[in-house]
Amino acid sequence: MSDVVPALDANAGALLTYLERRVGVDDAPDALAEVMTVVWRRAADLPADATEARMWMFGIAKGVVANAARGKVRRAKLADRLRAVTASSVPASSADRGLEVRDAIERLDPGLAEMVRLVHWDGFSLAEAAALEGIPASTARSRYARAKRELATALGLQAGDRVADRT
């Protein structure tokens, strides 16, 4: 259980960013509170290996995002301090940056879109993204390649995929 604190300290920032990109800056503190609560509750399952622990926590965050999409993440008092720091910390003008590309990603099949987000927004390798999505690495590669082809078409660009670079 004592390993939870260093594991959270090492990953909380990345988890918050991950959540902010999926549920928004305003709701992310509540989602992170839920993630942290679950991590503590399941402390006995926390992998000892730092990389595995990180993936395990992102797996929990993925579930919380799914709950958030169903309106299941509620305002948490635990998140108040963080909310006070992050609220309104993002300039409104920055919200439009990349909007057209995000819209194109959003129009992809959800499984394809998430591969793009995990790789390009969150910095996961394709192998890590595959693990997080619970799919074989080969499936992740094919989804990623297909996603980029479709995005290149949608955005009027040449894909120029170098999928192998991301495995």
Next chain:
Amino acid sequence: MTDHEPRDLDALLSTSAPPTSPDGPERVAALEAMARDARPTRRRVRRPLAIGAGALALVLAGGAAAAAAFDWPVPWAVTTYSFTLPSGATCETAVGNLQGPPDAVAAAEEFLTREDLLDVIDLDAALADIEAGPRIHVLADGTEVDAGPGTEYWMGADLAYLLAYARAVGDALGDYLVAQGYDDSGVGLEGVLNCPDRELPDWMDLPGE
């Protein structure tokens, strides 16, 4: 799509992430505090069922506090049941996350899911036990005063009823496990209580009553 710079797809994708809160000392400090504050207190903790002390580790919350504390319905619930407080407010309890030897857990689940659960618990005995105390209230200056029935610090009928329900279910479950030949102290569980129409004080987050 004519005005993107750069026009490399990889770069476009990588720079398309929605804006996030900027990193900084305050954000880091808030995250560190949150990681520690999220540690299970008795509000959330899964703890052994202390039959000897007459305790079912229920997490209690009411009104807005309930909404903030956990999702409802509770995804891990083995069973849920509802009851009405003396004031007429209704509460719903979810129990689950059982831990322990598989056969003892199975027996506990069997007991908790029986349809007549609320008929086999001894609520009156538990309520009498709650009222018998001792009940102590600590004043701001640290002085301990009697908080039993009839004093100005008495919790009131609704809250006593809530605690009695938790105790009665815990006692009945413990009795059942012992009768089945199991070590009741080896089975842990988690419970939450949702009383949307009844605000509950913070001290009721403490289970073990």
